[in-house]
Amino acid sequence: MGIEEHLGYNILTTSLEKLVDWGRKNSLWPATFGLACCAIEMICTAANRWDIARFGMEAFRASPRQADVIIIAGTVCKKMMPAIERIYEQMTEPKWVIAMGACACSGGIFDSYAVVQGIDTYLPVDVYVPGCPPRPEGLLYGILKLHEKILQDPFLTKKYRERLALRQEAV
Amino acid sequence: MNGAETMKRTETMFLNLGPSHPSTHGVLRVLLELDGELILRADPDIGYLHRGIEKMCEYRTYHRCMPLMNRLDYLAGEANLLGFCLAMEKLLGIEVPKRAQYIRVMLVELTRIASHLFWMGTHGHDLGAMTPLFYAFREREQIMDLCEMVSGGRMFPLYFRIGGLAADLPEGFIPLAWEFVKSFPEKHQDYHTLLTKNQIWIERTKGVGVMTPDEVLDWGWSGPMARGSGVNWDLRRDNPYSSYEDFDFVVPLGKNGDTYDRYLVRMEEMLQSNRIVRQVLERLPDLPAGDIKVQDPRVSLPPKDAVYNDIAGLINHFKLIQEGITPPVGEVYQCIEAPKGEMGFYIVSDGSPQAFRLKIRGPSFVNLSAMDKLSRGRLLSDAIALIGTMDIVLADVDR
Amino acid sequence: MNAAVELLQNKFPEEVVEVAEFRGDTTITVKPGHIVDICKALRDAPQTSFKYLSMIAGLDYLPQSPRFGVVYNLYSHRNHNRVTLKTRLADDAAPAIDSVVPVWSTANWHEREAYDLLGIRFRGHPDLRRILMPENWVGHPLRKDYPLRGK
Numbered sequence: 001m002g003i004e005e006h007l008g009y010n011i012l013t014t015s016l017e018k019l020v021d022w023g024r025k026n027s028l029w030p031a032t033f034g035l036a037c038c039a040i041e042m043i044c045t046a047a048n049r050w051d052i053a054r055f056g057m058e059a060f061r062a063s064p065r066q067a068d069v070i071i072i073a074g075t076v077c078k079k080m081m082p083a084i085e086r087i088y089e090q091m092t093e094p095k096w097v098i099a100m101g102a103c104a105c106s107g108g109i110f111d112s113y114a115v116v117q118g119i120d121t122y123l124p125v126d127v128y129v130p131g132c133p134p135r136p137e138g139l140l141y142g143i144l145k146l147h148e149k150i151l152q153d154p155f156l157t158k159k160y161r162e163r164l165a166l167r168q169e170a171v
Numbered sequence: 172m173n174g175a176e177t178m179k180r181t182e183t184m185f186l187n188l189g190p191s192h193p194s195t196h197g198v199l200r201v202l203l204e205l206d207g208e209l210i211l212r213a214d215p216d217i218g219y220l221h222r223g224i225e226k227m228c229e230y231r232t233y234h235r236c237m238p239l240m241n242r243l244d245y246l247a248g249e250a251n252l253l254g255f256c257l258a259m260e261k262l263l264g265i266e267v268p269k270r271a272q273y274i275r276v277m278l279v280e281l282t283r284i285a286s287h288l289f290w291m292g293t294h295g296h297d298l299g300a301m302t303p304l305f306y307a308f309r310e311r312e313q314i315m316d317l318c319e320m321v322s323g324g325r326m327f328p329l330y331f332r333i334g335g336l337a338a339d340l341p342e343g344f345i346p347l348a349w350e351f352v353k354s355f356p357e358k359h360q361d362y363h364t365l366l367t368k369n370q371i372w373i374e375r376t377k378g379v380g381v382m383t384p385d386e387v388l389d390w391g392w393s394g395p396m397a398r399g400s401g402v403n404w405d406l407r408r409d410n411p412y413s414s415y416e417d418f419d420f421v422v423p424l425g426k427n428g429d430t431y432d433r434y435l436v437r438m439e440e441m442l443q444s445n446r447i448v449r450q451v452l453e454r455l456p457d458l459p460a461g462d463i464k465v466q467d468p469r470v471s472l473p474p475k476d477a478v479y480n481d482i483a484g485l486i487n488h489f490k491l492i493q494e495g496i497t498p499p500v501g502e503v504y505q506c507i508e509a510p511k512g513e514m515g516f517y518i519v520s521d522g523s524p525q526a527f528r529l530k531i532r533g534p535s536f537v538n539l540s541a542m543d544k545l546s547r548g549r550l551l552s553d554a555i556a557l558i559g560t561m562d563i564v565l566a567d568v569d570r
Numbered sequence: 571m572n573a574a575v576e577l578l579q580n581k582f583p584e585e586v587v588e589v590a591e592f593r594g595d596t597t598i599t600v601k602p603g604h605i606v607d608i609c610k611a612l613r614d615a616p617q618t619s620f621k622y623l624s625m626i627a628g629l630d631y632l633p634q635s636p637r638f639g640v641v642y643n644l645y646s647h648r649n650h651n652r653v654t655l656k657t658r659l660a661d662d663a664a665p666a667i668d669s670v671v672p673v674w675s676t677a678n679w680h681e682r683e684a685y686d687l688l689g690i691r692f693r694g695h696p697d698l699r700r701i702l703m704p705e706n707w708v709g710h711p712l713r714k715d716y717p718l719r720g721k
Contacts, residue, residue, distance in 0.1 A: 032193045036220055036566055037245035039197070040289070040326060044315075047308040062193045079704045080198055080219040083190050109238060112223030113711050113720030114703070133326060218702035223718075225687075226711060230718055261593050388621045388647065391676030402647070409650045501592045504643050504654060506624065517627055517641065530627040532643075540679040569702060 018151075024068070024094065025150040027056040028143075031067035031091065033084075035074025038101035041133040042073045050136040055143060064090040069146070071139075072123075075103035076116040088123055093164070096150070098142055099125045102132045124167050183211055188554065190219045196293060196558060197565030201542065203554065210554060213546040215539055221569040228529040232495030233259055233333060236529065241327040243531065244567040247286035247510045248327040249318070250279045257412055258505035258516040259333045262498045265467050270458040271335040272414040277348070277451040278321070278330065279507075280444040284355070285314040286510035286562075287441045294434070294559035295366060298375050303365050310358055313351050320344050333496060334471055335464030345452060352449045359442055367435070376430040380545045380557045383428060390544070391537040394512030395436045396561065400428030406508035417454075418447050430560040437562075470496055495524035511535050511562055535567040573617045574598065574644075574653045581611055595654060602640070602657040602667045609673045612644060612653070620644035620653065623674040628684035631658075632714040638665040638690055659690065669695040687712035 034042055046052045046060065061067040064087045076084065088097070099119050102108035105128045107117035119125060126149060129142035189200040198219035204212040224243070228236045240255040241248040253275055260267060267275075288311045292304035315325040320341055322328040330337055366372045382392065387400045397404055405422040407415040423439035425432030464471050468487050477484030500522040506515035512534030519528040538561045546554050578586050578598060585608060588599040600608055612620045624643040631637055642655040659665040669692035670677045681692040682701040689710040692698055700707065709716055 033191060035198055037242055037326060040245060044308065044312070047312075048305050049308070049312050060193075075220060075222055077198075077218075077220055077222065079221065080190060083198075083219075087191060110222045110224075110227070112227050112718055113716070114221050114223045135325065218700075218704070221702040223711065226716075226718060264593060385621075389675045391623055391674065404647055502597065502654075503593055503595055504624075504652065513624065515624055515643070517625065517643065519629065528627070528629050530625065530641075532625040536679065536683075537676055540676060544675075 017153075021151050021153050024153075025147040028068045028096070028146070028150075029059045029061050029066060030057055031064050031070045031087065032060045032062050033070050033072060033087070035072070035076065035080065036101075036103065038073035038104070038133040041136055042071060042100065042139065045136040045139050050140060052140070052143075055140075055147075057143070064088075065092060067091055068094065069096045069098060071098045071100050072104040072119045073100040073133075075101075075108060075110055076119050077114050078116055079114070081116055081122060084119070085122060094153070096126045096146060097123050098127045098129060098139075098146060100129045100139055100142065101134060102130055105130055108132060181206060186551075190216075196563060199539075199558070199563070199565055199568070201554065201558075203551070205551065208550045208552075210546045210549055210551060213543050213554060215542050217536075217539070217565070217568050219569065220565045222566075224570045225529055225531060228526050230525060232524045233498070233526065234495055236526070237331075237333075238327070238329060241329055242566060243533065243570060244286070244509060244511060244514070244535070244564045245326060246289050246564055247279075247282040248324075249282045249330065250286075250507065250509045251514060252329065252331045253279050253413065254505060254507040254509065254514050254516050256331045256333050257507065258503055258518050259496070259498065261505050262501060262503045262518055262520060263333075263467075263469060263496075264499075265334060265465050265470065267335050267413070267465055268462045269414065270339075270455070270460070271463045271465075273451050273455060273458065274336060274340060274463070275331060275413050276415060276418070277448050278318070278328070280447045280451075281314050281317060281348075281351075283444045283510045284441050284448075285311050287437050287444075288314075290437065290510075290559075290562045291362060291366075291434075294556075294562075295372075297555050297559050298372070300366060300369070300372065303362055306358070306361055306365070310351075310355065317344065317348055317351065320347065332464060332470075334467060339461055339463050345455070348448065348452055352445055352452060355445045356442060359438070359445075362438065367438075373431065375552070375556055376434060376560075378427075379430040379549065379553050380560055381427060381429045382541070382545070386544075387428070390541045392512065392541065393534055393537070394508065394510070395433055395440060396512060396538050398423065399425035399433035399436045401426055406506060406513060412505075412507060418450050420444075420447050430556055433560050469498075497522065497524050506532065509534060511564065511567060512538060514567075531570050533567040533570060535561070535563040535565075536570075539563050539568055572596075573649070574612060574620070577611060577615055577618055578608065582608055595652065597654040597656055599656045599658075602659055605655075605657060606668050606670055606673060608655070609642070609644075609670050612655075613673055618653075619646045619648040621674075622647060623670070623676050623680075624652075626670075626677055626680035626684060628688040628690050628712070630688055630712065630714045635662055636660060637662040638688065640667055640684065640690065642670070664691065665689065666691040666693055668693050669698075671695055686710070689713065 099105045104119045127142045127146045131138050184205045186203045190198040200216040202214040224239045240251050243251045288307040292307035295303040318328045319325050322330045382400050384400050384402045387397045420443045423436045425436050473484040473487050478488045498520045502519040504517045506513050515532030517530040521527040585601045590597045612618050622645045627641045629639040636658045638659040684690050686700040
């Protein structure tokens with residue numbers, strides 16, 4: 001977060017904030033994180049009919065260090081949870097989380113001994129996309145909502161630093 | 172220590188392939204013991220998508236188990252559901268009307284094509300051929316549209332019911348299905364042009380993962396995995412179910428049992444499935460419309476005028492909604508030729524509306540168990556080709 | 571199917587407990603003591619030729635005793651027929667049976683799953699450890715006294 005530390009918080013940086021937020025939302029690179037059935041719809045979103053490249057997101061990065069957003073697509077099982085935490089922690093700031101599908105939002109139809117009832121018990125989720133699986137249009141709508149959220153991201157102001165500290169504590 | 176002695180000392184390296192890896196087709200972890208690039212041992216570690224489906228089915232009525240069944244092999248959702256419905260119908264001893272059987276066959280064959288298309292796209296993508304994926308998805312979207320027309324769900328239509336279907340085919344389905352059937356063979360030719368004689372594809376797949384027919388039976392392989400080695404076995408032809416004996420199709424076989432032959436088998440299976448769908452569409456107009464569910468009081472709700480005017484109809488309706496389907500005491504094993512292989516359902520019923528034990532025999536679980544045997548002595552990049560050729564779907568492996 | 575019943579009744583008459591036919595399926599209940607020999611006979615005899623093991627399922631019959639059971643489903647490619655073998659294990663506290671991995675290699679993972687989810691030990695299994703649940707999981711989830719939502 002070099003920019004934030006060096007520039008300080010004053011009103012002249014508002015336009016810079018808008019520019020950086022616009023740049024960030026236009027090239028959000030997702031980390032490949034398909035777990036189950038929702039991953040197939042995520043791949044359909046990236047394929048030719050609902051081209052996710054229109055939003056600059058076709059570059060699914062396998063390495064979490066290069067990714068901005070993690071789309072948790074599919075059922076989160078207790079055995080998989082340590083791997084997810086590790087990948088989330090390896091992602092560099094700024095990072096966002098989209099919980100795609102009923103299983104990631106709340107455990108879905110799998111209320112059993114092996115399934116985590118919602119990824120938000122472990123990670124801070126920015127957008128929830130319900131569905132089982134959500135249609136690709138649903139995922140795209142969720143991504144557009146995330147874009148709106150990013151455009152209002154006060155990354156240069158004090159509010160952002162406080163929010164970030166809270167998030168890092170929670171994880 | 173002088174230079175010559177350090178050169179003689181080698182150590183093996185343990186490498187984790189997964190569980191989050193772009194080429195493992197889901198959350199699979201393979202613990203590899205490597206000597207350079209040579210695999211000495213490959214130990215698949217599964218269970219990262221174990222959702223407890225078998226235990227959940229013991230707490231639900233049979234009808235409510237169906238959404239879970241759809242989500243087993245998520246690339247071919249409806250095919251799993253056929254296996255479950257057939258097992259329940261066997262347990263109850265009921266016969267589904269002909270039209271419903273034909274429509275079931277059509278949907279299962281369409282999902283077989285969809286599953287093989289996805290397999291081809293991702294298998295190619297893993298081995299470096301990125302183009303077939305987009306071609307495959309073009310056709311797959313047509314099939315998804317057809318599935319969405321019948322019930323609203325693209326991947327999980329949940330269209331079959333115990334005793335038949337939920338409803339008859341909607342208007343506009345048959346013309347759209349004809350469009351698909353007529354245009355598919357030439358699109359299929361595109362895939363052959365891209366991959367079959369491609370030198371890189373041949374180099375990466377010929378001779379990789381060879382299993383002899385005896386080993387195939389010993390390791391429990393089924394479906395295209397077995398047929399690639401020349402084992403002439405297809406449950407649709409040898410133990411027919413759901414009217415498959417009425418249809419005319421060829422079962423493709425491979426010769427050498429390597430990845431290339433399995434690829435050719437699956438490609439030809441897509442064309443044969445298309446042929447079956449064409450035959451169904453040709454015969455559907457001859458079967459009476461609307462006859463899609465057996466009117467057996469144990470599984471079907473009675474017609475509304477019976478519910479409102481007749482006490483027996485009212486009680487029947489009430490019991491079916493309140494308790495659910497109650498099969499007799501007994502146990503059955505029913506298997507179908509799913510796109511991945513033999514998918515079996517072993518249902519033990521104790522006479523109550525919940526299953527006493529529902530064991531799902533997932534083909535990917537059994538296919539993956541031979542990974543260690545196949546990858547010893549091969550290079551690391553062959554491990555990726557092997558995972559692709561086994562066409563595993565982790566929800567089928569882990570349930 | 572009848573060939574399998576005949577074979578077992580001739581070669582292992584005191585091991586066969588019950589033969590049942592239901593909806594076209596033949597189920598033979600046998601005692602667990604000589605399961606490996608029974609399976610080898612079914613595999614090797616030319617009239618049965620069950621060279622393919624479809625699945626091994628573990629069952630928990632709580633509150634009945636004996637509590638645990640194992641079911642094997644065999645298929646013959648030569649005759650295109652199936653047979654189901656059922657056994658009940660004697661010990662409720664520490665259920666164990668001989669492993670059939672020497673007969674069919676595919677039994678390896680099926681038996682690991684039955685061990686993982688139900689706690690049935692397979693004597694002679696080359697690598698009996700948990701397969702679906704994490705290694706440090708306590709308990710066997712598919713048992714009837716294990717709650718659905720876990721502990």
